Amino acid sequence: MTAPARSAPPIRWIKGALFVLCLLPAGRLAWAAATGDFGPNPVEFVQRWTGTWTFNMLLITLCVTPLRVITGQPWLARLRRMLGLFAFFYGVLHFLSFIGFDHAFAVDDIARDILKRPFITIGFAAFVLLIPLALTSNQWAIRRLGGRRWQELHRSVYLIGILAAVHYFWLVKATALMWPLAYSIILALLLAWRVRERRRKGLVAPPAPGAIVKPVRFMPRKP
Numbered sequence: 001m002t003a004p005a006r007s008a009p010p011i012r013w014i015k016g017a018l019f020v021l022c023l024l025p026a027g028r029l030a031w032a033a034a035t036g037d038f039g040p041n042p043v044e045f046v047q048r049w050t051g052t053w054t055f056n057m058l059l060i061t062l063c064v065t066p067l068r069v070i071t072g073q074p075w076l077a078r079l080r081r082m083l084g085l086f087a088f089f090y091g092v093l094h095f096l097s098f099i100g101f102d103h104a105f106a107v108d109d110i111a112r113d114i115l116k117r118p119f120i121t122i123g124f125a126a127f128v129l130l131i132p133l134a135l136t137s138n139q140w141a142i143r144r145l146g147g148r149r150w151q152e153l154h155r156s157v158y159l160i161g162i163l164a165a166v167h168y169f170w171l172v173k174a175t176a177l178m179w180p181l182a183y184s185i186i187l188a189l190l191l192a193w194r195v196r197e198r199r200r201k202g203l204v205a206p207p208a209p210g211a212i213v214k215p216v217r218f219m220p221r222k223p
Protein backbone atom coordinates (compact mmCIF):
# COMPACT_ATOMS: atom_id res chain seq x y z
CA MET A 1 0.00 0.00 0.00
CA THR A 2 1.39 3.41 -0.91
CA ALA A 3 1.66 6.13 1.71
CA PRO A 4 -0.92 8.92 1.31
CA ALA A 5 0.55 11.94 -0.52
CA ARG A 6 1.32 14.81 1.87
CA SER A 7 -0.83 17.75 0.81
CA ALA A 8 1.17 20.86 -0.09
CA PRO A 9 0.49 23.79 2.24
CA PRO A 10 -1.90 26.34 0.72
CA ILE A 11 0.93 28.67 -0.27
CA ARG A 12 -1.33 31.28 -1.87
CA TRP A 13 -3.25 31.67 1.37
CA ILE A 14 -0.07 31.78 3.42
CA LYS A 15 1.38 34.41 1.11
CA GLY A 16 -1.83 36.44 1.25
CA ALA A 17 -1.91 36.33 5.06
CA LEU A 18 1.77 37.24 5.26
CA PHE A 19 1.24 40.15 2.87
CA VAL A 20 -1.48 41.55 5.12
CA LEU A 21 0.69 41.03 8.23
CA CYS A 22 3.63 42.82 6.60
CA LEU A 23 1.37 45.76 5.77
CA LEU A 24 0.29 46.22 9.39
CA PRO A 25 3.22 48.51 10.37
CA ALA A 26 2.38 50.73 7.36
CA GLY A 27 -1.25 50.57 8.48
CA ARG A 28 -0.20 51.87 11.89
CA LEU A 29 1.40 54.87 10.17
CA ALA A 30 -1.72 55.46 8.06
CA TRP A 31 -3.83 55.26 11.23
CA ALA A 32 -1.56 57.78 12.97
CA ALA A 33 -1.82 60.09 9.93
CA ALA A 34 -5.63 59.85 9.97
CA THR A 35 -6.04 60.40 13.72
CA GLY A 36 -2.98 62.55 14.47
CA ASP A 37 -1.86 59.92 16.98
CA PHE A 38 1.88 60.36 16.39
CA GLY A 39 2.84 61.14 19.97
CA PRO A 40 4.70 64.28 21.07
CA ASN A 41 7.29 64.14 18.24
CA PRO A 42 5.71 63.05 14.93
CA VAL A 43 8.92 63.21 12.86
CA GLU A 44 10.85 61.13 15.36
CA PHE A 45 7.94 58.67 15.56
CA VAL A 46 7.81 58.13 11.78
CA GLN A 47 11.60 57.89 11.38
CA ARG A 48 11.99 55.45 14.22
CA TRP A 49 8.98 53.35 13.25
CA THR A 50 10.04 52.97 9.61
CA GLY A 51 13.73 52.40 10.57
CA THR A 52 12.75 49.72 13.08
CA TRP A 53 10.52 47.96 10.56
CA THR A 54 13.18 48.04 7.87
CA PHE A 55 15.49 46.24 10.26
CA ASN A 56 12.76 43.85 11.46
CA MET A 57 11.89 42.83 7.90
CA LEU A 58 15.57 42.39 7.06
CA LEU A 59 16.05 39.99 9.98
CA ILE A 60 12.78 38.14 9.29
CA THR A 61 13.92 37.65 5.66
CA LEU A 62 17.25 36.28 6.86
CA CYS A 63 15.41 33.78 9.11
CA VAL A 64 13.67 32.09 6.17
CA THR A 65 16.57 29.91 4.97
CA PRO A 66 17.57 28.58 8.43
CA LEU A 67 13.91 27.89 9.15
CA ARG A 68 13.51 26.08 5.82
CA VAL A 69 16.59 23.92 6.41
CA ILE A 70 15.86 23.17 10.07
CA THR A 71 12.18 22.29 9.51
CA GLY A 72 12.72 20.63 6.10
CA GLN A 73 9.87 22.68 4.59
CA PRO A 74 11.02 23.76 1.10
CA TRP A 75 7.91 25.91 0.46
CA LEU A 76 9.15 28.43 3.04
CA ALA A 77 11.67 29.64 0.42
CA ARG A 78 8.72 30.99 -1.57
CA LEU A 79 8.03 33.58 1.12
CA ARG A 80 11.52 35.08 1.09
CA ARG A 81 11.11 37.36 -1.90
CA MET A 82 8.02 39.05 -0.49
CA LEU A 83 9.66 39.56 2.90
CA GLY A 84 12.78 41.02 1.28
CA LEU A 85 10.67 43.40 -0.80
CA PHE A 86 8.88 44.54 2.34
CA ALA A 87 12.28 45.30 3.92
CA PHE A 88 12.96 47.49 0.89
CA PHE A 89 9.49 49.04 1.07
CA TYR A 90 10.01 50.12 4.71
CA GLY A 91 13.54 51.26 3.78
CA VAL A 92 12.03 53.53 1.10
CA LEU A 93 9.50 54.95 3.62
CA HIS A 94 12.36 55.49 6.11
CA PHE A 95 14.48 57.29 3.52
CA LEU A 96 11.49 59.36 2.36
CA SER A 97 10.76 60.38 5.95
CA PHE A 98 14.36 61.57 6.27
CA ILE A 99 14.54 63.52 3.00
CA GLY A 100 11.01 64.85 3.39
CA PHE A 101 10.77 65.82 7.05
CA ASP A 102 14.40 66.70 7.76
CA HIS A 103 15.26 68.36 4.45
CA ALA A 104 12.02 69.16 2.57
CA PHE A 105 13.49 67.23 -0.42
CA ALA A 106 16.31 69.80 -0.91
CA VAL A 107 18.98 67.74 -2.69
CA ASP A 108 21.95 69.90 -1.54
CA ASP A 109 20.88 69.67 2.10
CA ILE A 110 20.33 65.92 1.86
CA ALA A 111 23.76 65.31 0.28
CA ARG A 112 25.47 67.52 2.90
CA ASP A 113 23.78 65.67 5.76
CA ILE A 114 24.64 62.25 4.33
CA LEU A 115 28.30 63.29 4.08
CA LYS A 116 28.42 65.12 7.42
CA ARG A 117 26.77 62.70 9.85
CA PRO A 118 28.41 59.25 9.93
CA PHE A 119 25.30 57.40 11.14
CA ILE A 120 23.37 58.81 8.18
CA THR A 121 26.23 57.88 5.81
CA ILE A 122 26.08 54.29 7.03
CA GLY A 123 22.28 54.07 6.86
CA PHE A 124 22.44 55.50 3.36
CA ALA A 125 25.04 52.92 2.30
CA ALA A 126 22.76 50.15 3.60
CA PHE A 127 19.82 51.60 1.68
CA VAL A 128 21.80 51.95 -1.57
CA LEU A 129 22.93 48.31 -1.28
CA LEU A 130 19.32 47.22 -0.86
CA ILE A 131 18.34 48.70 -4.24
CA PRO A 132 20.05 46.10 -6.51
CA LEU A 133 18.66 43.32 -4.34
CA ALA A 134 15.12 44.65 -4.74
CA LEU A 135 15.62 45.16 -8.50
CA THR A 136 16.91 41.62 -9.03
CA SER A 137 14.43 39.80 -6.83
CA ASN A 138 12.56 38.30 -9.79
CA GLN A 139 12.86 35.20 -11.98
CA TRP A 140 13.97 37.24 -15.01
CA ALA A 141 16.97 38.67 -13.10
CA ILE A 142 17.91 35.22 -11.79
CA ARG A 143 17.90 33.88 -15.36
CA ARG A 144 19.88 36.87 -16.69
CA LEU A 145 22.52 36.82 -13.93
CA GLY A 146 22.73 33.05 -13.53
CA GLY A 147 22.15 31.36 -10.19
CA ARG A 148 25.70 31.70 -8.88
CA ARG A 149 26.14 35.42 -9.66
CA TRP A 150 22.66 36.12 -8.33
CA GLN A 151 23.50 34.34 -5.08
CA GLU A 152 26.78 36.23 -4.77
CA LEU A 153 24.97 39.55 -5.24
CA HIS A 154 22.30 38.63 -2.72
CA ARG A 155 24.90 37.64 -0.15
CA SER A 156 25.42 41.40 0.35
CA VAL A 157 22.28 41.26 2.50
CA TYR A 158 24.58 40.34 5.41
CA LEU A 159 26.72 43.44 4.80
CA ILE A 160 23.47 45.45 4.74
CA GLY A 161 22.55 43.90 8.10
CA ILE A 162 25.93 44.82 9.58
CA LEU A 163 25.67 48.42 8.26
CA ALA A 164 22.14 48.65 9.67
CA ALA A 165 23.39 47.48 13.09
CA VAL A 166 26.22 50.06 13.06
CA HIS A 167 23.73 52.75 11.97
CA TYR A 168 21.48 51.80 14.89
CA PHE A 169 24.30 51.69 17.48
CA TRP A 170 25.56 55.05 16.30
CA LEU A 171 22.29 56.88 16.57
CA VAL A 172 21.10 55.73 19.99
CA LYS A 173 22.34 57.26 23.19
CA ALA A 174 24.76 55.30 25.37
CA THR A 175 21.93 54.62 27.80
CA ALA A 176 19.75 52.90 25.19
CA LEU A 177 22.06 50.27 23.74
CA MET A 178 19.79 47.36 24.55
CA TRP A 179 17.83 47.32 21.26
CA PRO A 180 20.74 47.70 18.84
CA LEU A 181 22.52 45.03 20.89
CA ALA A 182 19.53 42.66 20.62
CA TYR A 183 19.31 43.19 16.84
CA SER A 184 23.07 42.65 16.48
CA ILE A 185 22.96 39.39 18.43
CA ILE A 186 20.17 38.04 16.21
CA LEU A 187 22.11 39.10 13.11
CA ALA A 188 25.32 37.48 14.43
CA LEU A 189 23.47 34.20 15.12
CA LEU A 190 22.02 34.19 11.60
CA LEU A 191 25.46 34.91 10.12
CA ALA A 192 27.07 32.17 12.22
CA TRP A 193 24.44 29.69 11.05
CA ARG A 194 25.13 30.63 7.42
CA VAL A 195 28.92 30.22 7.85
CA ARG A 196 28.46 26.82 9.54
CA GLU A 197 26.12 25.70 6.79
CA ARG A 198 28.62 26.68 4.09
CA ARG A 199 31.36 24.77 5.92
CA ARG A 200 29.09 21.77 6.25
CA LYS A 201 28.41 21.78 2.51
CA GLY A 202 32.17 21.96 1.89
CA LEU A 203 32.13 25.48 0.52
CA VAL A 204 35.15 26.48 2.56
CA ALA A 205 37.74 29.13 1.71
CA PRO A 206 40.51 28.08 -0.77
CA PRO A 207 43.50 26.35 0.88
CA ALA A 208 46.53 28.36 1.96
CA PRO A 209 49.39 28.48 -0.61
CA GLY A 210 51.65 25.44 -0.23
CA ALA A 211 49.00 23.33 1.48
CA ILE A 212 48.70 19.74 0.22
CA VAL A 213 45.27 19.25 -1.23
CA LYS A 214 43.97 15.79 -2.05
CA PRO A 215 41.40 15.71 -4.88
CA VAL A 216 37.96 14.62 -3.80
CA ARG A 217 36.68 11.71 -5.89
CA PHE A 218 32.93 11.72 -6.38
CA MET A 219 32.82 9.00 -9.06
CA PRO A 220 34.45 5.58 -8.95
CA ARG A 221 37.65 5.35 -10.98
CA LYS A 222 37.10 4.20 -14.60
CA PRO A 223 37.97 0.54 -15.05
Ligand code: HEM
Pocket residue numbers: 044047048049050051052054055058091094095098114120123124125126127130160164167168171
Ligand atom coordinates in the same frame (compact mmCIF):
# COMPACT_ATOMS: atom_id res chain seq x y z
C1 HEM B 1 18.72 49.40 5.51
C2 HEM B 1 18.62 50.69 5.80
C3 HEM B 1 18.30 51.24 7.17
C4 HEM B 1 17.95 50.63 8.33
C5 HEM B 1 17.76 49.14 8.60
C6 HEM B 1 17.74 51.66 9.32
C7 HEM B 1 17.36 51.43 10.63
C8 HEM B 1 17.11 52.42 11.55
C9 HEM B 1 16.72 52.20 12.93
C10 HEM B 1 16.53 50.81 13.53
C11 HEM B 1 16.53 53.40 13.49
C12 HEM B 1 16.23 53.68 14.96
C13 HEM B 1 14.86 53.35 15.41
C14 HEM B 1 14.71 53.63 16.89
O1 HEM B 1 15.40 54.47 17.46
O2 HEM B 1 13.85 52.98 17.48
C15 HEM B 1 16.80 54.41 12.50
C16 HEM B 1 16.70 55.78 12.73
C17 HEM B 1 17.04 56.71 11.81
N1 HEM B 1 17.56 56.50 10.56
FE1 HEM B 1 17.79 54.70 9.67
N2 HEM B 1 17.99 52.88 8.75
C18 HEM B 1 18.32 52.67 7.44
C19 HEM B 1 18.62 53.62 6.50
C20 HEM B 1 18.61 54.97 6.73
C21 HEM B 1 18.85 55.98 5.73
C22 HEM B 1 19.09 55.72 4.26
C23 HEM B 1 18.77 57.18 6.36
C24 HEM B 1 18.96 58.54 5.77
C25 HEM B 1 19.68 58.80 4.74
C26 HEM B 1 18.45 56.95 7.74
C27 HEM B 1 18.25 57.92 8.70
C28 HEM B 1 17.76 57.71 9.96
C29 HEM B 1 17.36 58.78 10.88
C30 HEM B 1 17.42 60.27 10.62
C31 HEM B 1 16.89 58.15 12.03
C32 HEM B 1 16.30 58.81 13.28
C33 HEM B 1 17.34 59.22 14.23
C34 HEM B 1 16.78 59.83 15.49
O3 HEM B 1 15.63 59.57 15.83
O4 HEM B 1 17.48 60.59 16.10
N3 HEM B 1 18.38 55.60 7.96
N4 HEM B 1 17.16 53.80 11.34
